[in-house]
Amino acid sequence: MKKSGYIKLVLMATALSACSNSKSDRERAVYMRSDTTAHYSRAHGMGMGLGYLGYYYAFRPYGSYGAGGGFARTGYYSGAINKGSNIGTNGVKGTAVRGGFGGTVRSSAS
Amino acid sequence: MKRHNITPRIGWQQKVEELGFNFHTLESPYWDESVYYEFSMTEVETLEKATNDLWELSLNAVQYVIDNNLYHQFHIPEWFIPHIEDSWNNDAPAIYGRFDFAFNNGKPKLLEFNADTPTSLFESSVVQWHWLQDFDERCDQFNSIHEKLIACWSYLKEYLHPGYLHFTTARDSAEDLTTTEYMRDCAIQAGLETKFLYLDEIGWDTTFPQFLDLEDSIIRNIFKLYPYEWLVHEEFGQNILKDRSKTLWIEPSWKMILSSKAILPILWKLNYGHDNLLESYFESDKELAGSSFAKKPILSREGANIQLMNNGKMLAETSGEYGEEGYIYQALCTLPDFDGQYPLIGSWIVGQESAGIGIRESNSLITDNASRFVPHLIRQ
Numbered sequence: 001m002k003k004s005g006y007i008k009l010v011l012m013a014t015a016l017s018a019c020s021n022s023k024s025d026r027e028r029a030v031y032m033r034s035d036t037t038a039h040y041s042r043a044h045g046m047g048m049g050l051g052y053l054g055y056y057y058a059f060r061p062y063g064s065y066g067a068g069g070g071f072a073r074t075g076y077y078s079g080a081i082n083k084g085s086n087i088g089t090n091g092v093k094g095t096a097v098r099g100g101f102g103g104t105v106r107s108s109a110s
Numbered sequence: 111m112k113r114h115n116i117t118p119r120i121g122w123q124q125k126v127e128e129l130g131f132n133f134h135t136l137e138s139p140y141w142d143e144s145v146y147y148e149f150s151m152t153e154v155e156t157l158e159k160a161t162n163d164l165w166e167l168s169l170n171a172v173q174y175v176i177d178n179n180l181y182h183q184f185h186i187p188e189w190f191i192p193h194i195e196d197s198w199n200n201d202a203p204a205i206y207g208r209f210d211f212a213f214n215n216g217k218p219k220l221l222e223f224n225a226d227t228p229t230s231l232f233e234s235s236v237v238q239w240h241w242l243q244d245f246d247e248r249c250d251q252f253n254s255i256h257e258k259l260i261a262c263w264s265y266l267k268e269y270l271h272p273g274y275l276h277f278t279t280a281r282d283s284a285e286d287l288t289t290t291e292y293m294r295d296c297a298i299q300a301g302l303e304t305k306f307l308y309l310d311e312i313g314w315d316t317t318f319p320q321f322l323d324l325e326d327s328i329i330r331n332i333f334k335l336y337p338y339e340w341l342v343h344e345e346f347g348q349n350i351l352k353d354r355s356k357t358l359w360i361e362p363s364w365k366m367i368l369s370s371k372a373i374l375p376i377l378w379k380l381n382y383g384h385d386n387l388l389e390s391y392f393e394s395d396k397e398l399a400g401s402s403f404a405k406k407p408i409l410s411r412e413g414a415n416i417q418l419m420n421n422g423k424m425l426a427e428t429s430g431e432y433g434e435e436g437y438i439y440q441a442l443c444t445l446p447d448f449d450g451q452y453p454l455i456g457s458w459i460v461g462q463e464s465a466g467i468g469i470r471e472s473n474s475l476i477t478d479n480a481s482r483f484v485p486h487l488i489r490q
Contacts, residue, residue, distance in 0.1 A: 001250055002154060002250050002251060002252045002253065002254060002466070002488060003239060003242070003250055003251040003252070003253045003254060003466075004235075004239060004253060004254045004255070004256045004257045005257070007235075007236055007239055007240070007256045008299070009129065009130065009236065009292075009295050010295055010298055010299055011291060011294060011295040011298055012129065012130030012232075012236075012288075012291060012292055012295050095315055095316050095317040095318075096313035096314065096315055096316070096322050096326060097313065097314050097316060098310065098311055098312065098313045098314075099310045099345075100310075100312070100314060100344060100345035100346030100349070101278075101309040101310060101312050101336070101341065101344050101345075101346045101347075102280045102281065102308065102309030102310040102336070102344070103310070103344055103345070104340035104343065104344060105280040105281075105282070105283070105340075
């Protein structure tokens with residue numbers, strides 16, 4: 001036989017549907033974090049799959065690229081956080097810059 | 111190799127969506143199960159051998175490029191060469207690639223090698239496998255991609271830095287996100303701890319030069335579905351060399367050599383007359399290609415900016431925005447013609463082994479981003 005005997009997926013359907021479906025108010029309220037450089041606050045254990053992706057996809061920042069290529073965050077896809085929020089604490093908070101990769105996209109990568 | 115028209119499964123859209131395959135229909139169906147291709151075991155073994163042989167030749171070609179300092183022919187920036195050579199000399203983990211073949215009269219000929227960011231992985235590995243379970247589960251298929259990916263991640267585990275394996279791709283491409291998340295799925299099943307973030311979310315620590323994720327954790331290992339030729343020209347590109355954590359990038363940067371069309375003339379030069387290779391030349395030797403050739407940009411994607419010439423006459427041509435790095439000239443080898451449908455075989459290498467195939471079918475001689483993915487099976 002040349003084919004796989006059995007195919008199991010542990011992540012796929014959940015991951016991709018999480019990208020296209022909006023979160024319920026309850027989910028958004030539970031999975032809160034302060035901003036992109038602070039730790040997430042966790043309401044559940046860190047198991048992979050639905051729990052992990054649930055909080056993760058709820059807080060994608062959105063914004064735009066400036067002339068220099070830097071990413072300026074203007075808010076979050078989740079309505080559970082204010083764009084001015086900056087209440088987390090972290091040893092390197094404020095020293096990380098983002099948005100320096102991903103600007104060349106022409107179509108699919110292949 | 112035979113082509114069969116069939117009736118698609120009732121509710122096929124829902125069936126493939128349940129697998130996580132949400133870009134099955136673009137302007138027209140991309141996943142097309144109104145057709146399948148049938149192979150004999152002899153044909154499959156021929157494809158398998160060609161894939162394994164070409165992988166070996168490809169590795170030799172990388173060594174040749176490095177030993178002879180031929181980076182200029184690939185338009186690789188000089189400052190990035192140390193990273194490429196480090197990744198090669200240290201055997202940085204690599205996991206996959208896809209050889210694209212024209213398969214005429216039982217003979218595979220290499221058209222190009224997608225060594226850095228090959229897509230259609232999920233369709234090849236999972237979607238067509240499930241199609242076969244419904245269509246005729248007793249039949250075989252040239253497809254052990256899924257179990258080989260899990261085995262390969264499992265093998266690579268001890269070669270990764272401690273900590274998470276991050277996965278990243280650009281926003282706004284369902285195809286790339288699917289491929290990346292599928293790869294992550296396999297890594298999870300191999301026992302790796304993973305995180306996903308988009309490329310623009312990758313942070314650069316300006317105090318201690320290293321890459322950070324969204325939780326400000328150091329990125330020690332990262333699988334990226336994004337071409338090196340784009341990465342190195344972006345704002346953070348040069349940080350890859352400044353990175354004090356020496357993040358492992360997967361695929362490794364030596365794949366930048368193999369993913370360029372410039373590897374094709376080198377493969378030909380090193381393996382003149384090989385059964386699975388087509389005569390290929392750089393522009394400086396283009397007269398050697400005669401009047402029937404494919405003119406391909408050194409760096410390009412999805413069949414863009416290709417010209418097919420037959421006895422001096424244009425056979426087919428695509429537009430696009432590539433070509434500024436120059437072109438290579440490859441002996442003309444057209445795809446097989448099944449009543450005006452032209453299948454291209456993408457043959458997967460996972461780890462060091464041939465792992466299976468996926469087929470893209472097109473209405474024209476040049477396979478592009480509108481070409482359909484069609485399943486296949488093996489009949490004895």
